[in-house]
Amino acid sequence: MHEMSICEGILLTLEEEAQKQHFHRVKQVWLEIGVFAGVEPQALQFGWEVVTRNTLAEGAFLHIIDEPGQAWCLDCSQTVSIQNRFDDCPNCGSHLLQVTAGEAMRIKELEVD
Numbered sequence: 767m768h769e770m771s772i773c774e775g776i777l778l779t780l781e782e783e784a785q786k787q788h789f790h791r792v793k794q795v796w797l798e799i800g801v802f803a804g805v806e807p808q809a810l811q812f813g814w815e816v817v818t819r820n821t822l823a824e825g826a827f828l829h830i831i832d833e834p835g836q837a838w839c840l841d842c843s844q845t846v847s848i849q850n851r852f853d854d855c856p857n858c859g860s861h862l863l864q865v866t867a868g869e870a871m872r873i874k875e876l877e878v879d
């Protein structure tokens with residue numbers, strides 16, 4: 767399951783940060799996920815509970831924040847908002863869009879002890 771390995775990746779990052787920043791417990795995590803990242807939030811929440819069991823992040827609340835999709839239109843040279851990865855430019859109808867936001871996944875904030 768895709769979401770499971772994402773959770774493992776997050777946990778690994780948290781463990782590294784815990785060593786660097788000397789905290790012992792993670793209480794809350796704010797995770798920003800692009801709308802095109804193909805992540806199912808419910809599956810992620812489920813995976814999170816399983817993966818964090820008996821770890822420093824056990825019981826930590828996972829907040830999922832959507833990062834909206836954006837693209838750069840090569841024809842009208844503007845940043846435009848898009849709902850789907852293969853949308854046309856809402857301004858000029860061009861297909862020449864480069865997705866600039868909505869694919870990333872990053873930990874935005876942590877609450878630790």
Ligand SMILES: [Zn+2]
Nearest residue numbers: 839842855858
């Ligand atoms: Zn355009």
